Amino acid sequence: MSSGAALAALIGIASTEAAECPRKDALGTSRVLSVDARTTPRVGLKSFPQTLALADHEVVLTFDDGPNPPTTSKVLVALAQECVRATFFLIGLHASQHPDMVKRIAREGHTVGHHTFSHPFMARIPFDKAKGEIDRGVAAVEMALHGSSTATPSTPFFRFPYFQGTQAQLDLLQSRGVVVFGADLWASDWNEMTPEQELKLVTERLAASGKGIVLFHDPKARTAAIMPAFLRYLRENGFRVVHIVPAGPPQKSADAR
Numbered sequence: 001m002s003s004g005a006a007l008a009a010l011i012g013i014a015s016t017e018a019a020e021c022p023r024k025d026a027l028g029t030s031r032v033l034s035v036d037a038r039t040t041p042r043v044g045l046k047s048f049p050q051t052l053a054l055a056d057h058e059v060v061l062t063f064d065d066g067p068n069p070p071t072t073s074k075v076l077v078a079l080a081q082e083c084v085r086a087t088f089f090l091i092g093l094h095a096s097q098h099p100d101m102v103k104r105i106a107r108e109g110h111t112v113g114h115h116t117f118s119h120p121f122m123a124r125i126p127f128d129k130a131k132g133e134i135d136r137g138v139a140a141v142e143m144a145l146h147g148s149s150t151a152t153p154s155t156p157f158f159r160f161p162y163f164q165g166t167q168a169q170l171d172l173l174q175s176r177g178v179v180v181f182g183a184d185l186w187a188s189d190w191n192e193m194t195p196e197q198e199l200k201l202v203t204e205r206l207a208a209s210g211k212g213i214v215l216f217h218d219p220k221a222r223t224a225a226i227m228p229a230f231l232r233y234l235r236e237n238g239f240r241v242v243h244i245v246p247a248g249p250p251q252k253s254a255d256a257r
């Protein structure tokens with residue numbers, strides 16, 4: 001075999017396996033869970049009475065407030081190393097500043113949700129202004145992703161900054177078929193602490209809850225720093241990562257008829 005053919009064979013094998021996971025001992029994504037606003041309009045025990053139907057030792061990884069290229073890229077590398085898919089709730093302003101990073105998050109298979117345009121305390125501003133924050137945030141992310149400015153999100157997942165929304169805002173999102181995410185546990189990575197302290201805190205909380213939607217902030221350097229070790233912890237302790245995606249709309253029959 002020529003060196004060219006050997007190389008082609010090697011690339012062929014590599015690309016076939018990349019569709020699953022190039023590392024056989026990686027954590028991997030154990031299943032995909034589609035989340036439908038009609039049946040689960042609001043999830044996450046921090047804010048709501050119900051959460052996702054996760055089995056024991058199943059976790060959903062979520063990251064808020066990005067993208068922030070230096071740290072978001074580290075998080076993406078750690079997730080890719082373990083073939084794990086997560087959900088990023090992006091701030092519209094940051095998405096408009098870093099459209100390539102938004103595209104990269106989506107290209108690497110992660111779910112892109114929404115987190116307002118400028119991260120205000122939504123419960124403290126008038127309804128129309130809050131609605132504008134939701135719409136502008138979605139439009140900025142959609143512009144980064146698809147080059148079109150629309151207030152209709154291609155992924156109808158939303159998380160309130162500080163978990164604070166009014167009933168009227170919740171009703172608006174529900175009327176639009178948008179799932180509002182709280183969280184079941186969190187890394188408290190907005191607090192000053194060392195990466196070691198954050199890792200200890202979040203793994204202890206996870207050990208206590210046994211499962212759940214976990215909230216991190218990818219712009220936090222300490223979170224980016226612990227991500228490889230956190231994923232290793234999941235792998236070594238029998239946790240399984242669930243990737244959430246929107247429930248698809250009824251399939252258009254354009255190519256069927």
Ligand SMILES: [Zn+2]
Binds near residue numbers: 065115160161162
């Ligand atoms: Zn936030």
